[in-house]
Amino acid sequence: MKRVAVSGYSIVKPSRGRKDKGEDAFTTEQYQALALSKLLQNTGLERKDLETMKFGVGLNRPMWPHAMIWSSEVMANLGLSPGLTFVSDHGGAAAFFSMIQAYLSIASGRFDHFLLIGADSPMIPAPPQSTHRPERTWRYEINYEMPIGMIGPLSEGAMIMKRHMHQYGTTGENLAEVAIAARNHALLNPNAYLKKPLTVEEYMKSPVIATPMRVMDAVIPVNGGYAMLISSEEEAGKLTDKPVYIKGFETALNTESKNELRDITDMRMKNAADSALEQAGISRKEVDFLQLYDDFTIITLMQLEALGFAEKGKGGKFLESNDISFRGDLPVNTGGGQLSGGQAGTAGGFSLFVEAIQQLRGEAEGRQIKDCRNGLVTGLGGLGYNSNLLNKGVMALSN
Amino acid sequence: MASDKPLPELDPVNSEFFKGLSENRLLIQKCSKCGNLQFYPKPICVNCSSVELGWVESSGEGTIYSLTSINRVIMNSKEFNDEVPYTIASIELKEGVRLYGRINNEGNKEASIGDKVKSVPVQVNQDVGLPTFELL
Missing domain, CATH: 3.40.47.10 (Thiolase/Chalcone synthase)
Known part of the structure; x- marks a missing residue:
């Protein structure tokens, strides 16, 4: 090959x-x-x-x-x-x-x-198909979610967040850490959309759309x-x-197809991460950054657990004791992610890859990670019915 | 004026489920070959790939696995705005499947994870009922 x-x-x-x-x-x-x-x-x-x-x-x-x-x-x-x-x-x-x-x-x-x-x-x-159906094409959403008043991925994500808080004591403050780290990176990225600093107080005051999900827990569409x-x-x-080399990758598609009682707080990406790292010949300690697909703050936190960087259920604790800024011990979403950089619809994941490429080419300007050699990028898509993301994968990139 | 709220798009796989709800019965799809129960209704058994599928009536008893209270309606009919805040929950039925439904908790205590609920479907028309639950 x-x-x-x-x-x-x-x-x-x-x-x-x-x-x-x-x-x-x-x-x-x-x-x-x-x-x-x-x-x-x-x-x-x-x-x-x-x-x-x-x-x-x-x-x-x-x-x-x-x-x-x-x-x-x-x-x-x-x-x-x-x-x-x-x-x-x-x-x-x-x-x-x-x-x-x-x-x-x-x-x-x-x-x-x-x-x-x-x-x-x-x-x-x-022009949408009707006043309230802007091309929602998931059959399960049309049939089993919209008629009872659900509001798309936000309501699905809110239930994942609620369950994680219930099982593990994850707090709004923990998720504010994710949102603020993303915003701080966005301030340093000329291609990020949101440019106003964010504080814990502002996060806590942002409107709750679907409990416990706040506006600041979700992406900004661009x-x-x-x-x-x-x-x-x-x-x-x-x-x-x-050049930035594709060193390894693994997918995790519809991982619990037979389990009606799956744990929606478990992203089940450990095997994919292990495989991508093994193909790349690097350990977790040699990973200089994570660019994690971030549709919601809770999904960033859950991936820290699922990829094996934080213990299961301890993502909140991990954020309390680790620095995920570009200067920190494990930089995460150094371009601002989609939370603050902006999510361009289904092209949102591209922003995470170009950020990884910029870091590995040494072109990340004011947010450049020092001696950057290896990074992991994740892809997530399709919030399932009573599930978390159905399309998942991990890729290792190196310069 | 007719309601603008979206209705399920009935097809040969799902119509029995919605018809059942309209008659106050909560039906779960069951594989005739391996006995697997699955939700939502699918054209094949996800456990053994048999296409011989039937239905069993649920006891309607379950537990709240997770929930959310909708405060602002986006990407759905504006008519739901008249009902905010309203609660949607993932219900774990005694039979071992989960489904989403509305929690009818008017005048009752606030719903929480672990609360016991029972099925009280709401009829929309003669072919369609929607999954709704109330706290026990």
């Missing part, structure tokens, strides 16, 4: 489409185009290089607009003629699963490059676009002197 590396990336600054505040108001299609355009600039690739490259394209399946954007339509929009296209429907885990498909396509020798484009624009609503160019080691060497 060939070694595979990230050879380039691009970020289109996120926005909430507030024209009244002078913000950009782009559609998903525009973000795809802008991400591609910036990637070409950043890598020095010429348009004509794309005519001769053996490459494929991977896309996330955006939630907005309400209709599917078919991959063929995107290729037509972008004027690309790749050898293979795929669309990841893994929700928040789209970036993670796209990375794996790119890796396998390149490692097999059939492709030299894969261009991954993640874009979504939840804040530019297209519009955004990202691109990553994944290449064989040989081809990456022609494009950059700072």
Whole structure:
């Protein structure tokens, strides 16, 4: 198998489409185009290089607009003629699963490059199917959740949070730590959306939408676009002197399919983390950062436990005695995560990968981790029915 | 004016469940081959992959596994705003499956994890009832 590396990336600054505040108001299609355009600039690739490259394209399946954007339509929009296209429907885990498909396509020798484009624009609503159903496509949500008044992932996440607090005594203060650490990182990241410092008092005063979940426990939705160019080691060497290698990965899909009484506070990612670390040949002590998919503060905390960095049920205690800032003993979500950086719909996971890439290339400016060599990035997507996330995975990246 | 609240999209797999609730019966899907109970209703037994599936009537007795009180309605019908705050719980039925339902706790004490509940389905129309529980 060939070694595979990230050879380039691009970020289109996120926005909430507030024209009244002078913000950009782009559609998903525009973000795809802008991400591609910036990637070409950043890598020095010429348009004509794309005519001769053996490459494929991977896309996330955006939630907005309400209709599917078919991959063929995107290729037509972008004027690309790749050898293979795929669309990841893994929700928040789209970036993670796209990375794996790119890796396998390149490692097999059939492709030299894969261009991954993640874009979504939840804040530019297209006409929805009805007044209250903006493209909710999970059948279990339509049939067993919405009719009784549930409010989507927020209400599912709230029940996970409540149960974790009940079983382990996790507190609002513990979760405030997660939110504040993310915000502090966002203040140092020019591509993060939220720029106002956050205090414990402000967290505690933020409205409770679905008990015990506060506004500050959830992501800030944004519009955004990202691109990553994944290449064989040989081809990456022609494009950059700072390749970031995909060293190991493992998935954890629908892990407790037969268990009706599963523990929803257990992410069950330990095996995936062990496997990714073993493939990469590194120990947990050699991990310089974690970029954890953070749809809610409780999910960040639960992953610290599930990945084996904190004991089960002791995520709160771990946060009390460890520093997760970029200067700390275990830096977590150094770009602000989705909690403060912004979640660009189903492309949100791309922000965690580009942050990992920036750290490993030494391009993280005011939030750069010293002597950064190895990191783990997780992908999560699809909050299940009476479950936690159905699509899960862990990837080890190294420079 | 007709209600704008969303209703389940009935299909051959789930219609029996919602019909049952409309008649005050809480039905759980049961595999005819291995006896596995599962929720929500699925087109196959997730335990043995048999497509021969039937139903058993639940005792309607259960325990609250987790819960949330909705204070603000987003991504759902605005009509639910008239009911806030309302409680949704994950109920662990005596039979060994969990499902989400509304907790009807008007005038009662606040619901908590571990509270015993019983099924009191609410009929919406002749084909659809919705899972609702009350504290014992």
